[in-house]
Amino acid sequence: MSVAQTHSGERASARRLRLRRWGQHGGLLIGGALLACAIVMALCAPLLAPADPYLQELGARLKPPVWAEGGSWANPLGTDQLGRDYLSRLIYGSRISLLIGLGTVAIGGAIGITLGLLAGFFGGRVDMVISFIVTARLAMPVMLVALAVVGLVGSSLTVVILVLGLLLWDQFAIVTRTAVRQIRDLDYIAAARAVGSSTPSIILREALPNVTGPILVVVTLEMAHAILLEAALSFLGLGVQPPLPSWGLMIAEGRDYIFFTPWVIAIPGAALFLLVLGINLFGDGVRDVTAPGGR
Amino acid sequence: MGLEPPVLAVENVFKRYQVSRGLLRPKRSLQAVRGVSLSVDKQRTLGIVGESGCGKSTLARMLLNLERPDEGDILLDGRSAGTVGRLDFSARVQPVFQDPYSTLNPRRTILETVMHPLRVHARGERNARETRAARLLDLVGLPRRAHHAHPNQLSGGQRQRVAIARALVLEPQVLICDEPTSALDVSIQAQILNLIQELQKEFGISIVFISHNLAVVEHLCDEVAVMYLGRVVENGPTADVMASPRHPYTKALLDSVLTPDVGLGLPDLQLGLEFPDPTNVPPGCAFHPRCPHREPVCSTEVPPACAQAGHGSECHFADRLAGAFAGPAAVCAGRG
Ligand SMILES: Nc1ncnc2c1ncn2[C@@H]1O[C@H](COP(=O)(O)OP(=O)(O)O)[C@@H](O)[C@H]1O
Ligand SMILES: [Mg+2]
Numbered sequence: 001m002s003v004a005q006t007h008s009g010e011r012a013s014a015r016r017l018r019l020r021r022w023g024q025h026g027g028l029l030i031g032g033a034l035l036a037c038a039i040v041m042a043l044c045a046p047l048l049a050p051a052d053p054y055l056q057e058l059g060a061r062l063k064p065p066v067w068a069e070g071g072s073w074a075n076p077l078g079t080d081q082l083g084r085d086y087l088s089r090l091i092y093g094s095r096i097s098l099l100i101g102l103g104t105v106a107i108g109g110a111i112g113i114t115l116g117l118l119a120g121f122f123g124g125r126v127d128m129v130i131s132f133i134v135t136a137r138l139a140m141p142v143m144l145v146a147l148a149v150v151g152l153v154g155s156s157l158t159v160v161i162l163v164l165g166l167l168l169w170d171q172f173a174i175v176t177r178t179a180v181r182q183i184r185d186l187d188y189i190a191a192a193r194a195v196g197s198s199t200p201s202i203i204l205r206e207a208l209p210n211v212t213g214p215i216l217v218v219v220t221l222e223m224a225h226a227i228l229l230e231a232a233l234s235f236l237g238l239g240v241q242p243p244l245p246s247w248g249l250m251i252a253e254g255r256d257y258i259f260f261t262p263w264v265i266a267i268p269g270a271a272l273f274l275l276v277l278g279i280n281l282f283g284d285g286v287r288d289v290t291a292p293g294g295r
Numbered sequence: 296m297g298l299e300p301p302v303l304a305v306e307n308v309f310k311r312y313q314v315s316r317g318l319l320r321p322k323r324s325l326q327a328v329r330g331v332s333l334s335v336d337k338q339r340t341l342g343i344v345g346e347s348g349c350g351k352s353t354l355a356r357m358l359l360n361l362e363r364p365d366e367g368d369i370l371l372d373g374r375s376a377g378t379v380g381r382l383d384f385s386a387r388v389q390p391v392f393q394d395p396y397s398t399l400n401p402r403r404t405i406l407e408t409v410m411h412p413l414r415v416h417a418r419g420e421r422n423a424r425e426t427r428a429a430r431l432l433d434l435v436g437l438p439r440r441a442h443h444a445h446p447n448q449l450s451g452g453q454r455q456r457v458a459i460a461r462a463l464v465l466e467p468q469v470l471i472c473d474e475p476t477s478a479l480d481v482s483i484q485a486q487i488l489n490l491i492q493e494l495q496k497e498f499g500i501s502i503v504f505i506s507h508n509l510a511v512v513e514h515l516c517d518e519v520a521v522m523y524l525g526r527v528v529e530n531g532p533t534a535d536v537m538a539s540p541r542h543p544y545t546k547a548l549l550d551s552v553l554t555p556d557v558g559l560g561l562p563d564l565q566l567g568l569e570f571p572d573p574t575n576v577p578p579g580c581a582f583h584p585r586c587p588h589r590e591p592v593c594s595t596e597v598p599p600a601c602a603q604a605g606h607g608s609e610c611h612f613a614d615r616l617a618g619a620f621a622g623p624a625a626v627c628a629g630r631g
Contacts, residue, residue, distance in 0.1 A: 187392040188400040191461065194359050195412040196385035209402040 021289055028285025034278025041094040049088035050076070053245050057083035062261050077267055080250070081257060086264070089245035090271055096246040097227045097275060100161055104226035105219050107165025112172020113208075113215060119173070120180025121203050130173065137170050146229065150238045160239050164226045171218045179211035213290035220283025224276040231272055247272045300373030302501045303358060303388060303469045304334035308367030310353050310525075314574065323574045327353040329525035330367070335469060335518075340495070340502040342516030342533065344509055344548065348573065350525040351505045352393075355473040358503060360384045386416060389462035391491075393474040395454035399446040399461075405432065406442040409460045416465060431460040434497075435490060452483035456490065463494060469501045477507070488515060509548050513537055521545045524571045524581040531606030539617050541601075541608035543586050546616065580611065588612060 022028060041048060057079070064071045065078040065086070077086040119130035149163050183189065184207065192206045231248025233239030240246040242253070247268040254264030310328040328350045335341045343351050356362045357369060360376050369376035376384060392398045399408055409428035413419060419427065432442060435456040446454055455475060462470055472491065476484040488511065495502055506512050512519050513533055520530035521544060529542040540546045577584055583593040590611070598609045610616065 186397040187394055188398055190356075190359075190361055191390060191392065191398060191458070192400070192411075193361055194385055194388075194390045195415050195461075195465070196382040197415050201415075206400055210400070 022285075025285045025289055027281045028289060031278045031281025031283070031285055034274055035282050038094050038098060038275050038278065041091050042098045045091050045095055049085075049091045051085035051088045053084060053088040053092040054243055055084060059083065062257060062264070064261065065263055065267070068263070078261075078263060080264055081253065086267060089250060090247070090267060093245040093247045093250060093268065093271070094275070096157065096240055096244060097230065097272070099157070100164070100230040101223035101227045101279070103161035104164040104168055105223050107162065108167070108169035108222055108226075109172050109215070109219060110169075111166070112169030112174075112218075113176050115169070116173040116176025117180055117203055117208060120177040121184050121207055123181070123184075127177070130177070134170055134173050137167075140167070142167050142229065143232065146233060147236070147238055150233065155233070155238050155241060157240050157244070160230055160233060164229055168222050168226060168229075171222060172215065175214045175218050176211055179214045180207050183207060183210050213287065216290070217283045217287045220279045220286070224279045224283075227272070227276060227279075299337065300370070301334035301336050302372060303503070304332075304370040305354070305358065305364075306332050306368050306370060308332075308354070308357055308364035308369070310350070310357060310362065310364055325574045326525050326576055327573060328357070328364070329576070331522075331525070331527050332367075333520055333527065333530070334370075335501045335503055337468075338495070338499050338501055339518065340504055340516045342512035342519040343503065343505045343522060344507060344512050344519060345522035346571070347507060348571070349522045350573070351507075351522060352473055354522075355390070355471050355503070355505055358469075358471050359388055359390050382416060385412075386465050387467050388469045388471060389465060389467040391455070391458050391462050391470060391472045391475045394478055395451040395458070396478075398458045399454055401446055404443050404445055405437065405449070405457050408446075408457060409464050412461060412465050418465075428460070428464060431464050432457070434463075434494065435460045450483075451479050452487060455479065455487050459487075459490065459494065463498060463500075466498065467500060469503065470495075471503045471505075473505045474507065475504075476511070484511075491515075509537075509551075521548065524576055525573060526581065526609065528582065528610070529606075529608040535604075535606045541603075541606065541613040541617050542582075542610045543588050543616060544582050545608075580609070588616065 060075070060079050061081055061083045063075050063079040063083075066073055066076045068078075071078060075085050075087065077090060080086055080089065115130050115133070119127040145167060146160075146163050150159060153159060189202060189206050192202050197205070230239050230246065231251065234246045234248030235252040237252065240249055242249060250268040251265050251272075254261075254268075257264050307330050308328055309326075309330055312325045312327055313322045314325045315322050331350075331354060333341065333343075333354075343354065345351055353362070357364050360369060360379075360381070363377075371379050371384060371387060399405075403411065406425065406428055409431055410424045413424040413427065418424065429439075429442065433439075437453060437456050437460070441449060441453065446457070449457070458475075470491075475491070476487050479487060491502070491504075492515065494500075502515075504512065504515055516533050518531065519533045519536050520527045521536070521542065522528070523544050529536060529540065529545045536545060537549065540549060571581070571585075577594070579592070579594045579596055580586070580589075580598045583589045586593065592611055596611070598611045600607055600609050601613050
């Protein structure tokens with residue numbers, strides 16, 4: 001029993017050590033905080049939003065935010081051109097951005113990591129074929145292809161996620177392949193083979209867990225990438241459709257008013273900037289903390 | 296000699312690699328192992344020595360069934376390795392590798408590492424596996440507080456202990472140790488070597504011990520095989536080979552053991568600058584460009600394998616080299 005206690009004690013102290021290392025990285029903390037804000041906003045939108053984001057009040061259009069002249073606490077960030085509460089739309093908009101980011105990364109990651117694992121682990125002909133597919137994908141301009149597809153099949157949240165997910169897997173494949181190539185000849189892989197592990201089990205249980213650091217960095221980069229692409233698509237009218245409160249769409253809808261009521265663009269723009277900044281800081285931090293020297 | 300077949304044997308195995316020398320130049324064939332036959336008997340230790348690059352690790356990978364030979368066969372208890380299933384083979388032959396810093400999966404705790412073979416072989420319940428793994432770690436002398444550590448928290452010597460525990464947890468018949476101590480400090484080397492010896496007695500296993508240090512092999516092994524450029528040039532009972540080497544390469548190795556920097560392996564064999572190149576094996580006796588005793592025949596004719604009382608060598612002038620060694624003339628196959 002005392003042995004068991006020491007064991008759990010050891011386990012706990014190792015965890016504490018790891019936590020401390022994460023806690024000392026400034027960029028990681030700031031990025032994590034920004035990301036956490038966005039996630040809380042998305043999850044608790046109905047609780048946090050002061051009003052219905054779809055409720056139009058045409059008598060109260062383009063009201064300024066509370067700090068500007070004529071603003072009031074009734075609409076802390078003012079209202080948009082249809083008199084909808086801007087803070088509420090901003091809060092609900094975080095759901096769209098995160099959904100796009102996570103959905104794209106889930107699809108792109110599944111494709112890219114699988115291809116990267118196979119190419120890196122087997123090398124030879126498998127690697128040649130997969131590298132060719134990656135090169136072919138890199139030759140396609142993401143924005144143009146996305147525009148073309150969305151233009152053809154019509155745009156919706158699902159379509160945007162699918163299109164971006166099916167396009168943004170190249171970095172996953174490239175990074176995973178390189179990382180796996182570096183470890184596939186190490187002795188612990190040979191030891192697993194010598195113990196009789198099957199090839200799929202070696203790829204998933206020996207190789208994959210040892211390349212998660214670089215993959216996590218790509219996750220954050222591509223999430224930010226996807227969120228910006230969605231904003232761009234929505235701005236062009238080919239992304240998320242109104243009346244959904246996407247931040248990109250909010251910027252698009254406000255662009256006629258930029259000279260008179262600049263906050264309608266500045267506010268969703270700042271939100272987008274902070275979210276993407278947070279994700280990137282978080283990714284950089286994760287890379288630093290999980291780098292071989294730091295682990 | 297009993298009727299029992301050796302636990303593990305290789306029969307006339309060859310292994311070639313294609314190495315590219317740049318984008319547009321043709322690939323060259325590298326002959327890593329060229330027709331090696333060896334065997335280990337039950338509870339015995341076979342040493343394999345030779346310079347770096349002579350094919351020891353390649354042979355080890357074939358003995359572990361990690362790579363198939365291009366020609367020849369690996370026999371486990373007299374059965375071809377190709378007919379023994381992968382799980383079955385792995386339960387009976389296990390490795391200890393050279394580099395303590397890459398031999399353990401960095402993402403697993405020490406206890407998980409040693410439990411993993413049991414899980415792959417579906418032996419016992421989780422608790423039973425944990426108990427068994429912990430017992431093995433006790434046996435190799437790893438403190439209990441290290442059980443839940445990750446490899447990066449351990450020293451090189453401790454990692455090799457874990458690797459040994461992992462290799463023994465399935466209770467194999469043969470351990471293939473590929474230079475298990477050459478990456479360690481000299482003081483730690485002795486500890487690990489003693490541990491391997493103790494565990495061999497306790498588990499009654501056979502060991503193939505690869506090293507480039509003849510002193511270590513002399514201490515540990517019943518039999519020794521000396522490799523040069525992918526071939527076994529001399530083999531036999533360790534004491535015999537050490538006392539009366541029948542190949543000039545073995546003799547040079549033995550002389551180098553007497554130099555002060557034994558720990559560094561084979562720094563200077565006084566054999567000239569002709570470095571052996573497995574992509575370009577010299578004709579005749581592969582050793583002749585470096586041999587102090589060479590005669591014209593050495594560069595034209597492959598020396599036949601001669602054996603004398605279980606002590607074999609491949610040299611045209613083995614008898615002359617043995618010098619004072621008195622006895623019946625060697626029986627040499629196909630000597631013209
Ligand atoms: N996978 C491989 N591909 C190409 N060449 C290899 C490979 N493995 C080993 N070799 C070559 O085979 C020769 C023998 O290597 P190795 O068996 O590792 O020697 P040792 O363990 O005795 O130092 C070396 O010249 C090495 O470069
Ligand atoms: Mg080697």
